[in-house]
Amino acid sequence: MGVNEPFTQQKAQKNFIKKPIVGTKFTIAISSAKGGVGKSTFAMNFALALKSLGYKVGILDADIYGPSLPKMMSINEKPKNEDGKNLTPIDQYGVQCMSIGFLVDEETPMIWRGPMVTSAIKTFTEKVLWNNLDFIVVDMPPGTGDAQLTFAQQIKVDGVIIISTPQEIALLDVKRGIKMFDKLKVPILGLVDNMSFFQSDDGKNYSIFGEGGVEKVAKEYKKEFLGKIPINIDLRITSDEGKPLVQKDPNHEISKIIIKITKKIEKLFLKK
Numbered sequence: 163m164g165v166n167e168p169f170t171q172q173k174a175q176k177n178f179i180k181k182p183i184v185g186t187k188f189t190i191a192i193s194s195a196k197g198g199v200g201k202s203t204f205a206m207n208f209a210l211a212l213k214s215l216g217y218k219v220g221i222l223d224a225d226i227y228g229p230s231l232p233k234m235m236s237i238n239e240k241p242k243n244e245d246g247k248n249l250t251p252i253d254q255y256g257v258q259c260m261s262i263g264f265l266v267d268e269e270t271p272m273i274w275r276g277p278m279v280t281s282a283i284k285t286f287t288e289k290v291l292w293n294n295l296d297f298i299v300v301d302m303p304p305g306t307g308d309a310q311l312t313f314a315q316q317i318k319v320d321g322v323i324i325i326s327t328p329q330e331i332a333l334l335d336v337k338r339g340i341k342m343f344d345k346l347k348v349p350i351l352g353l354v355d356n357m358s359f360f361q362s363d364d365g366k367n368y369s370i371f372g373e374g375g376v377e378k379v380a381k382e383y384k385k386e387f388l389g390k391i392p393i394n395i396d397l398r399i400t401s402d403e404g405k406p407l408v409q410k411d412p413n414h415e416i417s418k419i420i421i422k423i424t425k426k427i428e429k430l431f432l433k434k
Contacts, residue, residue, distance in 0.1 A: 182318040185292030186220065188431055190299050190351070191313060193343075194325045195335035197304035200356040201325045202230040203401050204391070204420070205301040208323070210408040211417075211424035213256050217296040220251060220258035222286055224313070225303040226279045229263030236404025240264055241290075249290045255409050260290050279308050287317055297431075304335075314346035321351040323388070323427070328355055328375035336376070340383050351427055352386030353379065360393040367392075388423045391416065 183189055192205040206221065213219045223231035232238070235254045241264050242250040251258035262282055292298060300319075303309050313319055322343055326336045336353070343350055355376035359367040370393070380387040391397075394416045400407040408417045 180316060180318040183222075183287045183292060183298055185290075186295040186298040188297050188320045189318060190297055190427070191302050191319050191322045191348075192299060192325060193302040193310070193322050193339060194304055194332075195339035195342075196326065196332040197228075199325055199327045199332055200391075201304070202234060202301050203397060203406075204323075204325050204354065204356060205299055206231070206234045206401070206406045207397075207408040207417070207420045208424055209257055209297075209299040210255060210406055211421045212297050212299070212428070214408065214412060214421065215424065215428060218258075218294060219256075220260070220292050220295045220298040222290075222298055222300045223259075223261030223263065224283060224286070224300050224309055226262050226282050226309065227303060229261045231259055231261040231301065232263040233404060234401050234406060235259055237261075237264065247289065249285075251290055251292060255405075258292060258295065260286055262286075277308075280312050283309060283312050284316075310342065311346075314343065314348050319348050321349045321427075321430070323351050324353045324385075325356050326353065326376050326379075327357045327371045328369070328373060329371040330375065332371075333375050333379055336379055337383070340379075340385065344383075350385050351430060352388035353377075354388045354423060355390040357393045358390035386426075388426055389419060391419055391423075 192201055192208065194201045209219050209221045221231060223229045237252055237254050237259060239252060241252055241260065249260065251260045252264065324336060324339055326332045340350060353376050357371055359369045361367050377387045396414060397407050397416050400410050407414055408420055411417055
């Protein structure tokens with residue numbers, strides 16, 4: 163497709179056969195066209211919430227340029243490659259994990275062009291020995307580029323959860339992401355309003371990034387609004403410590419919100 167050639171649904175679907183990730187039943191992508199909105203934090207906690215509901219779960223960190231899974235899940239080892247062809251995911255907190263961050267030094271920049279990113283994603287979806295998963299949660303990179311197109315066009319994605327803060331500049335990118343997934347016929351399971359407000363010690367809520375924007379966009383595009391997650395220091399601390407909040411303290415108020423959102427998603431797949 164040329165630089166100035168219009169992106170149409172017909173071209174988006176042409177000549178692509180979507181294949182499921184071997185060893186998995188359902189693939190759920192966690193996406194946001196905007197960086198820095200808490201997508202990876204949600205992805206890790208969402209995966210652990212699914213695990214807490216009794217499912218076999220894996221996490222694929224598809225953010226090639228900025229992998230965060232090794233830090234957030236406290237993994238400091240390389241995956242095994244016993245047959246010389248396939249990688250074995252690393253088990254942490256009862257969840258199967260894979261990331262480009264396992265294969266390179268923490269501070270090594272991934273100076274890769276698009277085809278190399280696409281190749282890496284194909285490796286993680288075709289050459290990883292995922293073991294009989296009910297769900298694989300894919301932490302997508304920000305944007306609407308090569309990684310998103312590879313998943314949307316070549317991999318059977320059963321649904322996408324879009325994460326955003328309520329500020330207008332983030333919502334502009336969310337709208338682009340919604341249009342992309344709709345054109346590529348990837349089901350959008352719903353939108354999550356992250357960092358929706360900050361609650362002070364006196365119980366007053368402060369809408370630092372604006373208010374109601376994500377829910378408004380969900381209604382505008384006829385998508386499910388899954389809920390609000392407020393700013394909370396414990397969510398940040400546990401992510402930095404490498405033990406996500408849902409794992410460390412499932413009874414925390416934020417953990418309960420994430421588990422409630424996860425149960426909404428669970429209901430969609432119980433029908434399948």
